[in-house]
Amino acid sequence: MSITAGLSSALSGLNAAARAAEIVSSNIANAMTEGYGRRELQLGARTIGGSGQGVSITGVTRHGDPILLADRRLAQAGSGDRDTTASFLNRVEKALGTVDDATSLGSRISDFDTALIEASSRPESEARLSKVLDVAKALANHLAAAGTDIQLARSDADDQIENQVTQVNTALARIEDLNGKIRATAGSGRDNSALIDQRQQAIDSIAAIIPLREVPRDKGEVALFTTGGAVILDGLRAQFGFTPVGVVVAGMTQTSGALSGLTLNGKAISTAAQDGPISGGTLAAQFAIRDDFAPQAQAKLDATARDLIERFAASGLDSTRAPGAAGLFTDSGAAFNAAQEIGLAQRIRVNTAADPSQGGALWRLRDGLGSAAAGASGNSQLLKDLQTALTTPRIPASGGFMAGARSFATLAADLVSGTASARVSAENEASFSAARLDTLGTMERAQGVDTDQEMQSLLVIEQAYAANAKVISTIGDMMQKLLEM
Structure with missing residues (x-):
């Protein structure tokens, strides 16, 4: 040499x-x-x-292992979906109150029952009548607050949808740009590993939002498809569209046009939680909360409020009331109309005829809401009848509860326990999904540096x-x- x-x-x-x-x-x-x-x-x-x-x-x-990477991304989407659902159900359960909570729905009902019993034993006591009014208001306010929180959850979901759609569109634009740079460097012989890293990070940023599959293309480019079959990047990127409404109230639906759906390149696509183009990620979970889970929770809460109103508006309970007049609990001061049940929980109020702060009188709790003047102070029959109305088994008229008559306390317990059961089930699924994601993440890191x-x-x-x-x-x-x- x-x-x-x-x-x-x-x-x-x-x-x-x-x-x-x-x-x-x-x-x-x-x-x-x-x-x-x-x-x-x-x-x-x-x-x-x-x-x-x-x-x-x-x-x-x-x-890198493309198969392991794809599985980890799908696990990331599944974990995000289940975490979002479990978080919502936990929020509803807290709004209703758990059994060990002194201010839960069950506690409010128990306080109301106790107040009626105590007032019937001393019907002449203004303090005890005042206690009945206070706990009745607390019960109505609790139902209203729970309903309001459910609608706030829908508004929050609407906001999250907007944020996630923006995040996906931004990431897709970034991936499209990186695809172009990788294609340009592929023919020059330069190292494009750093560009591929950036592209993987951009894809990972939307993997929890929309479950997707990555398909290699020529010269180092990739195409992206949702597991539901939608093409979101193949040469050119797709564009998601969504219009937030800001405030969501009971009764607003996507079907009626009051709430925005999702578009892909200007065409409406299904936002169904199952078998839709975006199903399986946090975006679909937020749509499910806004359009399915929260309205279902609202419907059960409205049915509970309806049951309470109808118990105290039953004919023969208070002979002083005019036919069709509101009972102790009202729909914003008026008698309940079954055709307007949606959002009833937020509108339930105690009848002003028994509220001194609104021109009423406490003695009407004892003598009847339609009484023009106070009657015998020792008459406790109406108070006893009110307590009986609260505890008498009754079949709920709506809400999809299991068949069978039950007291109002039992109906409320069914509402709370059903929510708790759904929350526990969702949290178990979330734990399994998180464990799967952690395992795949560990395997991916083990194949790294x-x-x-x-x-x-x-x-x-x-x-x-x-x-x-x-x-x-x-x-x-x-x-x-x-x-x-």
């Missing part, structure tokens, strides 16, 4: 070692970076004129660098000796 050939080989070795050290350093520095793929330098023999002239860098390989292995590689690179440096130093000494001759 000539001196020139030896020097050329050693210099190529130094360049390869320096590049390899740079890649190993990048691997170690990004060992915990999400979306980073481990790099490995690819080397080959360099020949000039048929003779070996050292080593050449043929490229940089970015390692191993810092021990990288440090071992670095030692080998240092030895190669030192060997090539020694060759160059020896050639330098040889050339110096030749010049001295």
Whole structure:
């Protein structure tokens, strides 16, 4: 081998070692970076004129398992879906109150029952009549507050839909741009691993929102499809459309046009939680909360409020009331109309005829809501009848409750226990999904950067660098000796 050939080989070795050290350093520095793929330098023999002239860098390989990555993304979407659902059900349960809560719906009913019993034992006591009024108001306010919170949850879901649609559109624009840059670098022979990392991070940012599959295309590009079959990126990106409403109230639906649906490239698509183009992620879960779960919870709450109103408006309960007049509990002060049940829980009020703060009189709780003047202070019959009305088994007229007559306390308990059962089931599913996501994430990280292995590689690179440096130093000494001759 000539001196020139030896020097050329050693210099190529130094360049390869320096590049390899740079890649190993990048691997170690990004060992915990999400979306980073481990790099490995690819080397080959360099020949000039048929003779070996050292080593050449043929490229940089970015390692990754596309199947594991796809499974992790689907698990990410599933976990986001179930976490969102469980969070909503937990919110509804808190609004109703748990059995150990002193201000729960069940406690309010128990307080009302106790107040009626105490007042019937001392019907002349204004303090006890005042207690009946106070706990009746507290019960009505509790139902109204729970209904309001359910509608706030729908408004929050509407806001989240807007935010997530914006996030998806922004990410798709970023992925489309990165696809173009990766395609441009693919033909030039330059390392595009960093661009692929950025693209994976952008795809991961929407993986929990919409479950998707990544399909490779020519020159390093990728196409994205939802698991429901919608094309959201294939050359050009798709554009999702959504119009938020700001405030959602009971009765507003997507079917009526009061709430916005979702469009893809200007065409309406299904937002159904099951078997829809976007089903399985947090976006579909937010639509399910706004359009299905919250309205169902509202319907059961309205049915509970209806049952309470109708119990105290039954004919024969209070002979002083005019036919069709409101009972102790009203629909915003008026008698209940079955055709206007939606949103009833937010409108339930105690009859102003018994409320001194609104021009009524406490004695009407004892003598009848239609009484023009106070009657005998010792008459407790109406108070007893009111307490009986509260506890008498009755079949709910709406709400989809299980068949069978029950007291109002039992009906409310069914409402709370049904919500709690759904919440526990959702949390169990969320725990399973989180465990699956964690397992797949651990497997993905295990196939990533191993810092021990990288440090071992670095030692080998240092030895190669030192060997090539020694060759160059020896050639330098040889050339110096030749010049001295």
